[in-house]
Amino acid sequence: MRTELCGIELEHPIINASGTFDAIAARRAFGDAVLERFPFSAYVSKTITPAPRTGNPPPRLWEEPAGMVNSIGLPNKGLDGFMDGDLPALAELPVPLIVSVMATSAEEFAPLVESVAGRAEVAALELNVSCPNVHSGLIVGEEPGETAALMTALRPLTAKPLIVKLTPNVAEPAAVAIAAEQGGADAVSLINTIKAAPALADGTPWLGAGSGGLSGPAVRSIALKQVADVAAAIEIPVIGMGGVERGVHAAALLGAGAAAVAVGTASFRDPLAAARIRAELEALAVDSPAPSGTA
Amino acid sequence: MSGAADNGRTAPGADGGRVTAPFGRRRSEVVANEESGGYRIVTALDPAGPPPAAGQFYMLTAERGWGGDGERPFLPRAFSVAAAQPGADGVRLSFLLEDVGPGTHRLAELEPGEGLHLTGPLGRPFSPPRELNPDAAGAILVGGGIGLAPLAIWRRTLAGRGIPERSLLGFRDREHSGGLELFRCSEVRLASEDGHAGHRGYVTDLLAQMLAGDSAATAVVYACGPPAMLEAVRALCEERGVTAELAMESPMACGYGACFGCAVPVRSGGYIRLCVDGPVLLAADIESALVAGAGHR
Numbered sequence: 004m005r006t007e008l009c010g011i012e013l014e015h016p017i018i019n020a021s022g023t024f025d026a027i028a029a030r031r032a033f034g035d036a037v038l039e040r041f042p043f044s045a046y047v048s049k050t051i052t053p054a055p056r057t058g059n060p061p062p063r064l065w066e067e068p069a070g071m072v073n074s075i076g077l078p079n080k081g082l083d084g085f086m087d088g089d090l091p092a093l094a095e096l097p098v099p100l101i102v103s104v105m106a107t108s109a110e111e112f113a114p115l116v117e118s119v120a121g122r123a124e125v126a127a128l129e130l131n132v133s134c135p136n137v138h139s140g141l142i143v144g145e146e147p148g149e150t151a152a153l154m155t156a157l158r159p160l161t162a163k164p165l166i167v168k169l170t171p172n173v174a175e176p177a178a179v180a181i182a183a184e185q186g187g188a189d190a191v192s193l194i195n196t197i198k199a200a201p202a203l204a205d206g207t208p209w210l211g212a213g214s215g216g217l218s219g220p221a222v223r224s225i226a227l228k229q230v231a232d233v234a235a236a237i238e239i240p241v242i243g244m245g246g247v248e249r250g251v252h253a254a255a256l257l258g259a260g261a262a263a264v265a266v267g268t269a270s271f272r273d274p275l276a277a278a279r280i281r282a283e284l285e286a287l288a289v290d291s292p293a294p295s296g297t298a
Numbered sequence: 299m300s301g302a303a304d305n306g307r308t309a310p311g312a313d314g315g316r317v318t319a320p321f322g323r324r325r326s327e328v329v330a331n332e333e334s335g336g337y338r339i340v341t342a343l344d345p346a347g348p349p350p351a352a353g354q355f356y357m358l359t360a361e362r363g364w365g366g367d368g369e370r371p372f373l374p375r376a377f378s379v380a381a382a383q384p385g386a387d388g389v390r391l392s393f394l395l396e397d398v399g400p401g402t403h404r405l406a407e408l409e410p411g412e413g414l415h416l417t418g419p420l421g422r423p424f425s426p427p428r429e430l431n432p433d434a435a436g437a438i439l440v441g442g443g444i445g446l447a448p449l450a451i452w453r454r455t456l457a458g459r460g461i462p463e464r465s466l467l468g469f470r471d472r473e474h475s476g477g478l479e480l481f482r483c484s485e486v487r488l489a490s491e492d493g494h495a496g497h498r499g500y501v502t503d504l505l506a507q508m509l510a511g512d513s514a515a516t517a518v519v520y521a522c523g524p525p526a527m528l529e530a531v532r533a534l535c536e537e538r539g540v541t542a543e544l545a546m547e548s549p550m551a552c553g554y555g556a557c558f559g560c561a562v563p564v565r566s567g568g569y570i571r572l573c574v575d576g577p578v579l580l581a582a583d584i585e586s587a588l589v590a591g592a593g594h595r
Binding site: 023024025028029031049062067069071073075078219220268271276278 | 313316318319320321322323359365370371372373374415417420421548549550551552553554555556557558559560561562563567568569571573574589590591
């Protein structure tokens with residue numbers, strides 16, 4: 004099931020969701036088997052910010068009946084730490100590398116995008132826009148105008164594909180997707196987690212940061228709706244994700260118009276969940292006609 | 299591949315002694331599930347994994363009845379391995395658990411012949427006494443409740459290497475006092491809060507007595523138990539200048555560094571991920587063993 008995404012050749016349509024598989028930590032736990040049996044056809048890094056971040060205070064996790072709420076807070080080494088410490092290790096992965104980046108303004112985003120895109124090891128960038136613009140106070144990915152303005156500023160900086168990670172926490176994700184496309188995005192990916200705030204019986208917030216985002220099977224049909232809406236509204240490719248645990252779930256997202264599918268929370272339950280999902284998807288494709296959007 | 303903390307600083311400890319796991323989750327078969335003083339000792343035959351190092355853990359998921367009915371549990375549960383017996387057909391892994399929440403409840407009712415998915419062994423194991431303190435005369439093991447599990451396998455490892463060890467185990471009451479059979483053939487002193495066995499009071503009382511009699515210069519302490527007990531051990535060892543390693547717990551979704559959920563603050567700044575930089579931490583590397591969220595079911 005070879006797939007092409009913004010000019011990047013993928014061996015199959017299953018990639019990882021940003022922040023749900025740390026390939027470097029996985030090699031500490033599982034050794035070089037991670038390279039030999041890498042389950043994703045492209046690797047999306049955890050989000051990199053200009054300066055290092057320690058992340059949110061614990062507790063950071065909450066289990067739900069069909070999923071989990073996380074409030075991690077984007078811990079990362081910052082741009083310099085990533086370029087020196089992580090990029091050489093990630094370049095050893097046997098698949099194209101997509102680096103997720105986030106900043107709080109176009110001026111802050113620009114050096115991040117230029118530095119990361121300037122490295123030959125990097126095939127594409129994913130823009131995490133679920134962060135407030137320090138100038139306007141608005142969450143960039145929740146506002147079509149903010150998204151278009153950011154894309155207009157960043158588009159001239161690189162010829163490499165720019166993928167905009169859309170938030171589900173808006174009334175019309177398609178409106179933001181259209182803005183991203185008009186601003187020059189090469190693809191969009193969705194859904195990110197859904198805002199959630201688990202609490203104890205007395206109403207006390209459980210998470211150290213107060214609230215977080217829901218993922219897992221609980222969000223699957225929400226993802227299907229949003230992916231279908233977005234895919235119908237734009238011409239550029241859509242990377243679909245949300246609650247994918249089985250091959251049929253991936254097939255449904257491809258059928259809804261996604262060009263590739265990302266696996267996230269399922270990898271927490273089984274580090275090789277994506278390999279199983281791919282195998283199940285390929286078995287489905289043998290049994291029935293390929294859904295649109297796959298080669 | 300470095301052992302760097304989330305924020306880029308160097309994590310405490312090294313990767314020395316860590317046994318790497320087969321990539322992915324695999325099926326084992328439950329061969330025994332025994333009641334033990336209010337706890338359960340669940341033993342499974344792992345046909346494909348390497349024997350673990352003491353202090354490492356596994357992520358466990360029952361093959362059936364785990365998230366399939368739209369109810370919790372959804373995520374796997376992390377358990378330190380309490381015993382590992384290699385044989386011709388695989389490694390028999392024993393886990394000590396208490397039925398306190400949806401995950402442990404499902405695990406506690408597993409019957410022989412049922413499937414148990416596991417990922418592991420994972421994490422950083424205990425360090426030999428002489429690596430922690432060149433003048434170490436032996437090891438003092440301090441366990442509380444089901445926290446005795448990793449100390450049981452560590453005791454056997456130490457005994458196999460001819461390293462002297464003394465064990466101090468504390469329990470809340472008779473209904474929470476299992477797993478002692480994992481310590482057979484060992485010199486053990488007991489404490490219980492209800493006085494049903496050994497010293498009436500805390501296991502840390504016994505530790506304080508032992509450290510008062512010992513030279514701190516030759517002692518090394520290994521501890522695992524509830525957060526309040528671990529914090530008492532940490533504070534006592536810091537006060538006496540005794541080197542200690544603590545096997546800790548924190549809520550975690552994955553066990554292999556992917557979810558970043560098991561953050562524990564460290565003295566060097568920021569957080570480490572307990573699953574890959576622990577679960578065994580050098581006591582001197584943390585301000586407190588009272589991890590936010592630990593013990594939640």
